[in-house]
Amino acid sequence: MYLFLHRLERVLYRITSISGWVAAVSMAALILLVFGNMAARYLMGFGAVWLQELEWYILSLSVMTAIAYAMRADEHVRVDIFSSRLNRKGRMWLDMLTMTLVAVPVAILVLYYTWPFVQTSYVRGERSPNAGGMPWTFLPKAMILLGFFLILSESIRKIISVGRRLSFHYRRPANPPRNRNHAA
Amino acid sequence: MPLEYIALMMIIGFFVLVLTGMPVAFAIAAVGFIFGFIGFDGWLFELLPSRIFGSVTNYTLLAIPLFVFMGVMLDKTRVAERMLDVIGHASGALPGGMALAVILVGVLMGAATGIVGAAIVTLTLMALPTLIRRGYKPTVACGTICASGTLGQIIPPSLVLLVLADTMNLSVGSLFAAALVPGLALATLYVLYLLVLAWYNSADVPALDAAERASISKTQIMKDLVTSVLPPLALVLAVLGAIIGGVAAPTEAASVGAVGAVVVAALMRRLSMPVLNDALLTTVRITAMVFFVLIASQVFALAFRGLDGELLVEGMLNWVPGGPYGTLLFMMLLIFLLGFFLEWIQITYIVVPLFLPFLAGVPEFSMVWIAILIAMNLQTSFLTPPFGWSLIFMKGVAPKGIKTSDIYRGAIPFVIIQLVALALIIAFPAIALWLPEAIGW
Amino acid sequence: QQTFNWRMTTTWPAGLPFFQTGPGSATDFARRVEEMSGGRIRIRVYSAGELVPAFEGFDAASAGRQVQLNHGCAYYWAGKSFAAQYFTTVPFGMTFQGHNAWMNFGGGYELYEETYRPFNLVPLVVGCTGVQPVGWFRRPVESLADFRGLNIRMPGLAGDIYNAIGANARLLPGGELFAALERGAIDAAEWVGPYSDRELGLHRAASLYYSSGWHEPATSTEVVVNRSAWDSLPADLQAVMRNAAAACNITSHTWLEAQNADALDDLINNHGTQFLPLPDDVIQALLEATKDILSDNARRDDLVRRVNESYFTFKAKHDRWNQNSETMFQTQIRDLGQQILG
Ligand code: NA
Ligand code: NA
Numbered sequence: 021m022y023l024f025l026h027r028l029e030r031v032l033y034r035i036t037s038i039s040g041w042v043a044a045v046s047m048a049a050l051i052l053l054v055f056g057n058m059a060a061r062y063l064m065g066f067g068a069v070w071l072q073e074l075e076w077y078i079l080s081l082s083v084m085t086a087i088a089y090a091m092r093a094d095e096h097v098r099v100d101i102f103s104s105r106l107n108r109k110g111r112m113w114l115d116m117l118t119m120t121l122v123a124v125p126v127a128i129l130v131l132y133y134t135w136p137f138v139q140t141s142y143v144r145g146e147r148s149p150n151a152g153g154m155p156w157t158f159l160p161k162a163m164i165l166l167g168f169f170l171i172l173s174e175s176i177r178k179i180i181s182v183g184r185r186l187s188f189h190y191r192r193p194a195n196p197p198r199n200r201n202h203a204a
Numbered sequence: 205m206p207l208e209y210i211a212l213m214m215i216i217g218f219f220v221l222v223l224t225g226m227p228v229a230f231a232i233a234a235v236g237f238i239f240g241f242i243g244f245d246g247w248l249f250e251l252l253p254s255r256i257f258g259s260v261t262n263y264t265l266l267a268i269p270l271f272v273f274m275g276v277m278l279d280k281t282r283v284a285e286r287m288l289d290v291i292g293h294a295s296g297a298l299p300g301g302m303a304l305a306v307i308l309v310g311v312l313m314g315a316a317t318g319i320v321g322a323a324i325v326t327l328t329l330m331a332l333p334t335l336i337r338r339g340y341k342p343t344v345a346c347g348t349i350c351a352s353g354t355l356g357q358i359i360p361p362s363l364v365l366l367v368l369a370d371t372m373n374l375s376v377g378s379l380f381a382a383a384l385v386p387g388l389a390l391a392t393l394y395v396l397y398l399l400v401l402a403w404y405n406s407a408d409v410p411a412l413d414a415a416e417r418a419s420i421s422k423t424q425i426m427k428d429l430v431t432s433v434l435p436p437l438a439l440v441l442a443v444l445g446a447i448i449g450g451v452a453a454p455t456e457a458a459s460v461g462a463v464g465a466v467v468v469a470a471l472m473r474r475l476s477m478p479v480l481n482d483a484l485l486t487t488v489r490i491t492a493m494v495f496f497v498l499i500a501s502q503v504f505a506l507a508f509r510g511l512d513g514e515l516l517v518e519g520m521l522n523w524v525p526g527g528p529y530g531t532l533l534f535m536m537l538l539i540f541l542l543g544f545f546l547e548w549i550q551i552t553y554i555v556v557p558l559f560l561p562f563l564a565g566v567p568e569f570s571m572v573w574i575a576i577l578i579a580m581n582l583q584t585s586f587l588t589p590p591f592g593w594s595l596i597f598m599k600g601v602a603p604k605g606i607k608t609s610d611i612y613r614g615a616i617p618f619v620i621i622q623l624v625a626l627a628l629i630i631a632f633p634a635i636a637l638w639l640p641e642a643i644g645w
Numbered sequence: 646q647q648t649f650n651w652r653m654t655t656t657w658p659a660g661l662p663f664f665q666t667g668p669g670s671a672t673d674f675a676r677r678v679e680e681m682s683g684g685r686i687r688i689r690v691y692s693a694g695e696l697v698p699a700f701e702g703f704d705a706a707s708a709g710r711q712v713q714l715n716h717g718c719a720y721y722w723a724g725k726s727f728a729a730q731y732f733t734t735v736p737f738g739m740t741f742q743g744h745n746a747w748m749n750f751g752g753g754y755e756l757y758e759e760t761y762r763p764f765n766l767v768p769l770v771v772g773c774t775g776v777q778p779v780g781w782f783r784r785p786v787e788s789l790a791d792f793r794g795l796n797i798r799m800p801g802l803a804g805d806i807y808n809a810i811g812a813n814a815r816l817l818p819g820g821e822l823f824a825a826l827e828r829g830a831i832d833a834a835e836w837v838g839p840y841s842d843r844e845l846g847l848h849r850a851a852s853l854y855y856s857s858g859w860h861e862p863a864t865s866t867e868v869v870v871n872r873s874a875w876d877s878l879p880a881d882l883q884a885v886m887r888n889a890a891a892a893c894n895i896t897s898h899t900w901l902e903a904q905n906a907d908a909l910d911d912l913i914n915n916h917g918t919q920f921l922p923l924p925d926d927v928i929q930a931l932l933e934a935t936k937d938i939l940s941d942n943a944r945r946d947d948l949v950r951r952v953n954e955s956y957f958t959f960k961a962k963h964d965r966w967n968q969n970s971e972t973m974f975q976t977q978i979r980d981l982g983q984q985i986l987g
Contacts, residue, residue, distance in 0.1 A: 044484040047269060054270065054459035058452065061813055069804060069814055076261035083260050086492035093489055118226040126233045137253035149724035152805040157724060164256050248711050251697050258698030373658055453830050509696060564659055
């Protein structure tokens with residue numbers, strides 16, 4: 021069981037790492053695309069509707085893959101006036117409760133509501149209302165699914181990781197072994 | 205129980221949850237879902253994906269990562285450090301000179317980026333130890349750094365103005381133009397305050413001693429100015445000029461800023477793969493943070509609608525006397541008070557849309573003016589203890605000797621100055637509206 | 646008696662007179678329905694973004710559990726079904742009379758219903774802007790060559806047609822429209838017509854107003870009603886809905902005609918606006934591009950083919966009648982009459 025959780029944690033860690041990488045690469049692509057679209061129009065008088073719309077597609081990809089990665093980096097807007105007074109254990113419990121009681125249910129709910137939204141768009145073959153625009157409107161819509169799936173996966177990773185540290189904390193014997201450096 | 209009361213309870217629930225210290229995005233989505241299910245069985249949430257979709261494919265908000273990247277990249281070129289050094293030495297003989305340098309650098313960093321966190325962290329790490337070593341009173345030093353680092357929110361380009369342009373359906377360019385004079389005026393008020401302080405109490409803000417001044421020659425200062433300050437400054441001015449001058453749409457200009465920042469970094473020999481990688485990852489994290497709160501706010505906003513929250517606001521406004529001006533002042537007061545607990549993203553996404561319908565149709569109100577008032581008001585929320593973001597950022601990186609109370613106490617004069625600035629813009633709308641009108645927005 | 650409390654989203658930001666607040670607009674439709682039904686149908690109107698973003702109301706009404714109706718224009722849904730384009734207006738198509746004649750008695754409405762059936766929606770025609778001008782230009786366009794590289798704010802089918810003759814169709818949010826035109830980030834922009842464009846301040850951004858709008862000769866607005874919601878209405882309330890829609894259609898159109906007449910004089914006399922026709926070679930090129938794009942789409946999709954055929958068959962017939970009635974009146978008779986009657 022412990023081994024399974026350990027492996028799962030590592031897999032989920034990899035998933036979040038990959039999503040951060042995708043977010044960064046697509047962010048670079050986004051910057052170049054917006055710049056390229058502008059340059060093409062000003063310098064060559066060339067512009068295509070689908071290339072403008074592609075900007076939103078990439079924005080949604082970058083943003084939705086970035087959130088899980090930012091979660092792991094703990095880049096959050098939060099008010100820590102009280103929580104900063106908690107000790108390490110207290111903060112771990114806060115993380116544990118936030119992830120299990122809030123993050124996981126929120127992610128599952130958003131996935132639940134988004135699934136039919138994406139499915140409808142896919143089944144109907146929805147495309148841009150602008151002629152010459154992008155096909156596959158379901159793709160940017162599906163990014164919401166991807167994003168919250170990654171949030172869910174990162175939340176589970178955090179639960180396992182905090183749980184491991186907490187159980188370690190409680191299992192630790194009352195008199196911890198003496199400092200190894202000292203012994204050596 | 206009438207639905208509006210559940211809406212009221214939802215707001216209270218939000219504050220409680222936020223105070224536990226859990227990430228705001230999760231708190232806001234959680235209360236939205238919980239009270240939505242209590243009040244209306246959650247059926248309205250089927251509209252949630254379309255709202256999220258609208259947020260992550262928004263053309264105006266597309267400029268956010270571009271500006272963030274530009275700011276982060278310029279930060280990596282360490283231009284602020286050089287500027288602080290150069291300007292600090294240039295204004296060395298003046299009591300309070302180093303503090304004035306901090307404000308000036310704050311203005312320049314503000315124009316280069318809209319990211320308060322980066323500016324505060326940079327200024328604190330570089331300037332705070334120096335200021336303390338030179339005998340500045342800790343409260344003054346902390347307050348000056350916090351206030352200067354926060355200037356980026358009101359001085360364009362700014363994420364606050366971008367988001368306000370989107371929520372209020374205004375042009376980004378006209379908001380940027382309108383915010384320029386108030387932003388600079390605010391910086392001027394800071395300068396005046398420090399000069400007055402230096403006049404009455406120069407011991408709190410001592411001048412640089414002669415030996416330190418002599419250590420850098422005039423030519424070296426000039427050389428530094430040209431080589432390390434001019435290129436990024438030129439880029440920033442070009443981007444701002446393109447937007448305010450209307451040569452390019454804000455998102456396009458932002459992309460020029462982003463690519464230009466890479467070029468400037470290369471010119472200054474600061475560009476490397478790790479730097480680029482780091483800048484991209486930082487950009488991705490900051491963007492994710494902003495958008496995550498925006499996405500989570502959609503849950504709250506839907507629940508608020510479903511719970512007839514607009515009736516709550518309407519009832520509140522009926523009770524407020526003084527017609528549209530009463531409504532405006534009430535909103536300003538509410539934003540100021542909320543600023544103690546929330547930061548700008550939630551205030552802009554949640555509070556502002558509630559009041560908009562009641563202000564939109566008023567003929568004597570310019571919406572641009574109102575947007576600037578909101579932006580100026582949000583500016584104070586960064587500095588109001590205990591939850592002001594700037595204060596929290598500073599606390600994170602301040603040297604050990606600095607007490608939290610130093611930071612909080614130091615911020616108070618600057619909060620008062622910001623309120624004065626806000627009052628001035630309310631009394632004289634021309635401060636905000638003059639520039640956009642003069643250049644024909 | 647059962648009462649129906651419904652929500653209607655719209656594609657319009659709060660405060661637009663023609664679409665959202667004025668006579669025959671979305672709120673007027675809701676008010677009429679409530680009055681005519683004696684309060685048995687209550688419709689709460691939401692501006693774009695209040696409940697869902699501007700272009701998400703269609704899907705919301707299609708699902709129908711939260712939102713029963715959406716007020717907008719059919720051509721916004723061309724990405725869901727290209728045929729929807731025809732029920733708003735067709736480039737080089739028919740004006741108010743012909744378009745409404747086709748919709749009501751030329752087979753148009755039946756096709757409209759058929760187009761929306763897969764979406765579980767019942768359409769109602771609720772308004773019309775009449776002929777829209779080509780739009781505001783910062784510099785004169787004297788030949789086809791002037792359109793090469795011209796940046797024009799033009800969504801939808803017309804945007805693609807402009808691209809086909811060498812222009813760049815740009816997508817811009819409404820809030821940026823004025824700024825972009827005024828500052829030259831775009832060279833031309835179109836919105837609705839003299840009255841609505843003046844509200845937006847476009848006359849301060851450009852002075853050349855090209856007309857008449859080949860691209861939108863009779864832009865119609867619609868209310869789509871969720872089919873299950875519609876079926877749950879008793880016959881008398883369905884009649885209320887249809888009659889309120891018909892009343893709004895004529896009310897909005899005539900109200901805007903009156904406003905546009907005022908605004909036109911004001912623009913010319915007080916703001917230095919110049920009204921200009923497009924050069925013939927440009928119109929020729931636009932026509933050819935339109936023909937290609939419409940027939941391309943008709944080839945690809947059976948429904949589009951039938952709608953296209955129905956529309957243009959009716960148009961050919963109606964044009965012959967129009968030529969001998971309206972057209973003749975509006976040229977020979979009106980012009981001679983003006984000389985004597987003023
Ligand atoms: Na800024
Ligand atoms: Na139009």
